[in-house]
Amino acid sequence: MIVTIDRPLRADAARNRSSLLAAAAEEFAAHGLDASVADIARRAGIGKGTVFRHFPTKDDLLAAVVLDRIDNLAALAQRLTTATDPGAALLEFMDAAAGRQQQLDLSFLRESGEINARLRNARERLFTAIITLVTRAQEAGAIRADINGMDVILLMCAPNHVVSFVPDPPPDLWRRYLHIIFDGLRPDGAQPLPDPAP
Amino acid sequence: MIVTIDRPLRADAARNRSSLLAAAAEEFAAHGLDASVADIARRAGIGKGTVFRHFPTKDDLLAAVVLDRIDNLAALAQRLTTATDPGAALLEFMDAAAGRQQQLDLSFLRESGEINARLRNARERLFTAIITLVTRAQEAGAIRADINGMDVILLMCAPNHVVSFVPDPPPDLWRRYLHIIFDGLRPDGAQPLPDPAP
DNA sequence: GCCTAAACGGACCGCCCGGTCAACTTGTTA
DNA sequence: TAACAAGTTGACCGGGCGGTCCGTTTAGGC
Structure with missing residues (x-):
């Protein structure tokens, strides 16, 4: 020890x-x-x-950077759980999450292993806050019922990744794709999703 | 020479x-x-x-692999341009495109440089076929009007990337996210997109 | 101002990677 | 089947990386 x-x-x-x-x-x-x-x-x-x-290792340095971001996101998510318009709150959260480069963060979401306790803790806070965000939005009828907290986590990172392939992306292009994806979460379509959430 | x-x-x-x-x-x-x-x-x-x-270079080897895939995709897209249901055709195309690991391909989409002529050619074929696919789907009212061929290209790769972060993904999980994204392309939502297409 | 522990920095190490080369093997053709 | 071109191979090279180490510098309590 x-x-x-x-x-x-x-x-x-x-x-x-x-x-x-x-x-x-x-x-x-x-x-x-x-x-x-x-x-x-x-x-x-x-x-x-x-x-x-x-930082004894490059990975530890990365973990510190990621912790920072996850912490901020978790704080924002928790703040938004009490918003009056749950649908708008979820969108605002995804907007904030997508607005930054999140690729790194995602790779840490799946590490269940021996990452440091603070990181695991922050991740937990983030997860539960997102789940409330999603549940409230569903109760308000803002998004479809067959959606998960995990779905949101995964999808909120797509815009940035997608935009990274266009040569000189206008700085707000990611908003375009977040908008499209968020529309996909709306309850209008109503056809059930083909696969269960992870 | x-x-x-x-x-x-x-x-x-x-x-x-x-x-x-x-x-x-x-x-x-x-x-x-x-x-x-x-x-x-x-x-x-x-x-x-x-x-x-x-292959004189690792990049050349990669280009050969990618050429193969782009070629197949382009052929499929061209075949689908004459389908009777343009909406279903576009979905089928995106399904086929998302079903394979496309990350590599995307990075080649932006290389305007001195990649070999066959690759550039295949890319061109793919692009124009996708554009017809999109236009026909729009004329049929299957997807919203403010969508681009480029949007489709970018978005069809998101599911695979997103799924790559879940630990033991069920083999068809990507379909779930493709479905969500495709729903986002539907004309129901009707709110205009916040940013112009690339 | 002095002293010491804390912090700093860059030369250095071992490793792995893309790429080269010259000695060797093998398919082909007459 | 002989002879040659085409093809194969793995040892090797240079470079860049993460990580170490130790001589040097410096903050801060007295």
Whole structure:
């Protein structure tokens, strides 16, 4: 068992840590998981060794970036569970979720393993909040009944991915596809879905 | 200028070439662009050097695999342009397109550069066939008017990508998401899309 | 201002990858 | 069946990656 005493970070270390996280977020957004640690370090203006002092592994660094985003999303989702218009609330949530590069996050959704407890915890918060969001929207008749929290999680990431293939995407193009997908969730169509939700 | 005389391949070379292509398709499907040439060669039961004799570059090998798929898709799309029910035809096409791993293909859709002429040609055929498919479906009132051929191309790849994040996906789960997305293309919703098509 | 532990940084390591090459094997043709 | 071109192969190369290490710098309590 490893015992770590959380003494406060030295001022310069704290500064470096935050610019490192910012740089990592940008670099991962730009190059996906292939972003190199050396590039991240360069962008943050620190040495490569310093990166590994803060995060023992590239994966740990990625996890920290993702935790940040999942945390924010979970907070937003929880806030929206009390909105007056449940349909609009769900749309707003998916809009916020799709607006950022989420590919990385998704790959962490399935890791059931030994990721750090905070991440697993944040994921749990996010999941349950989304489920309430979905349930309320269904009760309000805003979306079809045979939809899942998982469906929403999966679909909200599609727009960004899809847009990533067009050469010079207008910055809001993803909204177009989110809109289409959200329309697909509406109860109008009424034909049952061919497969059960995961 | 390089002049190549197309003499017929030796029997063993032809055999190797086709098992190489099959192995490459499987390996790319399993590991994406990160599939290593060595693994592909091993799966095909040939030496790594042989791979590079048939295709001077890993990218050329990928292009050959993709060409195959694009060709098939284009043929299907052309066949469907004369179907009696244009709405069903478009759905059938998207179904066939989504049913296979298309991520690779998409990345080639945007390469305007110096990819080989056959590939560019097949892509062109695919594009125009899809556009007719979409136009006919619109004239039949099966899908909304503010949709593009490009929209269809982009969206038809989303289901597979989305499903790739669920741990042990049932083999037909992608159909669920294709269905949702296709419902989003239906004219019922009627609210105009927030952004113009690419 | 001094001292020490904390933090830093970049040279360095081993690994894996795409791609090359020259020695070897094999299909083909007369 | 002989002889040659076509094809095969795996050792090898250079480069880039994640990760390590140790000499150097620096923040902050006294």
